[in-house]
Amino acid sequence: MLADGVFSGGGIKGLAFAGALEAAAEAGYDEWDNLAGTSAGAITAMALAVGYDAAGLRAELERFKFASIADYGAPLGIGLTWNLVRRHAATRGKVLHEWIRSLLKSAPHPATRFGELGGKLQVVGTDLAHARMVVFPRDVALYVDEHGKPLDPDEFPIADAVRISAGYPYFFPPLELRYGETGKNGVLVDGGVCSTFPIFLFDVQNPKHPTWGFRLIEGPLSSGLPPHQIGGIDWPLDMLSALLDTSVNALDQLEIEQEHFKQRTIAIPTAEVPTLKFDLTKADEKYLRDSGYNTAKAFYAANPTPVNSLGEVPPSIPA
Numbered sequence: 001m002l003a004d005g006v007f008s009g010g011g012i013k014g015l016a017f018a019g020a021l022e023a024a025a026e027a028g029y030d031e032w033d034n035l036a037g038t039s040a041g042a043i044t045a046m047a048l049a050v051g052y053d054a055a056g057l058r059a060e061l062e063r064f065k066f067a068s069i070a071d072y073g074a075p076l077g078i079g080l081t082w083n084l085v086r087r088h089a090a091t092r093g094k095v096l097h098e099w100i101r102s103l104l105k106s107a108p109h110p111a112t113r114f115g116e117l118g119g120k121l122q123v124v125g126t127d128l129a130h131a132r133m134v135v136f137p138r139d140v141a142l143y144v145d146e147h148g149k150p151l152d153p154d155e156f157p158i159a160d161a162v163r164i165s166a167g168y169p170y171f172f173p174p175l176e177l178r179y180g181e182t183g184k185n186g187v188l189v190d191g192g193v194c195s196t197f198p199i200f201l202f203d204v205q206n207p208k209h210p211t212w213g214f215r216l217i218e219g220p221l222s223s224g225l226p227p228h229q230i231g232g233i234d235w236p237l238d239m240l241s242a243l244l245d246t247s248v249n250a251l252d253q254l255e256i257e258q259e260h261f262k263q264r265t266i267a268i269p270t271a272e273v274p275t276l277k278f279d280l281t282k283a284d285e286k287y288l289r290d291s292g293y294n295t296a297k298a299f300y301a302a303n304p305t306p307v308n309s310l311g312e313v314p315p316s317i318p319a
Contacts, residue, residue, distance in 0.1 A: 001028045001029050002208075002209045003210050004034040005045065005214065006037060006198060006212070007036070007042070008037070008040075008214065008216050009038040009042075009191065010196075011039065012040070012273070012275065012277055013040065013275060014039075014043065015061055015288040015289060015292075016216060016289065016291050016292035017040070017044045017057070018289055020268060020296040021053075021214075022054040023295075024054070026300075032049075033120070033208075034120060034121075034202050038123070038165055038191040039190050041196075042162045043162055043166060044214075045123065046103070046121060046162050050103075050108065051107050066279070067278050067279040069095050069278050070278055071091050071092045071093070073092050088170075089170055093167065097163045100159045100163055101159045111158060112159070113155050113156065114140075114156050121158070123161050124191030126189050126192075126193040127179070127188055128186075128193070129186050129187040136161035137153035143178060143186065163175065167189045168190045169193065172189075172190075174188055174189045197213065199211065202308075203310055206312065207308060207312050207313075209314050211308060212306065213264055213266065214292075215265050263305050263306055263307050266296045266299045269295065271291075
């Protein structure tokens, strides 16, 4: 059965998507028409758009050494300081960028530019300098080259857009594109700053097929979000982390309780696995995969009705 898929942000916790997609395939949803995502969800959506299935995505995730993403480029103290001064982030961000490129190159249907995907993929970024959400490739033409010519959305590199979407502020360096209206460089970072779960992107009148959303939820599903600990000598960092997390999650957490979110959203609990803990234990990895699989399995077993924000239900789904 054909469906649209939208995947939330969540950093390393995106490993849970591999398990959820296995359960979706068992329920009959193993073909995806339109795909969208933010951050870790952008990587997942990209992988599906270029032909990876659930098993292929899981294999790639298990093969990659996620600890290498923290590429400080020098002994931690020196590298961190240099990166913060020169790159405005803790790491260089090069390993993540190269891994995204390698996923595209090794894909069942390799692609490098958005035009090769025929409109199948959208990923969300944030332009901090211009205080706006940026949806790739749709908004690419708002930016210009060195001659002031608008960039071509079809020619824009997929890897650059996904790297922007996954660029958690302060940890990965922002990327820059010159904004045509102001002539100033945009500061492009993680799309989760604007919307970590952009399930609204495919809401239309008379939808042809359902949109299923895959949303990572902190903590056990029954307990809600765990409180942030803000205090002690590290209170500035604690507060910054809490500020980012709240800006990323609070609105989406409220909206997910609305009927048009709940009926089509697979809310995957991720316990207390930190977003940026790239050196996960095997037990953590197994927990995330199992959580994704078990949550999606139960979701589809309940025969959900994917009503969208316009109150529309696909004709193939009983209303």
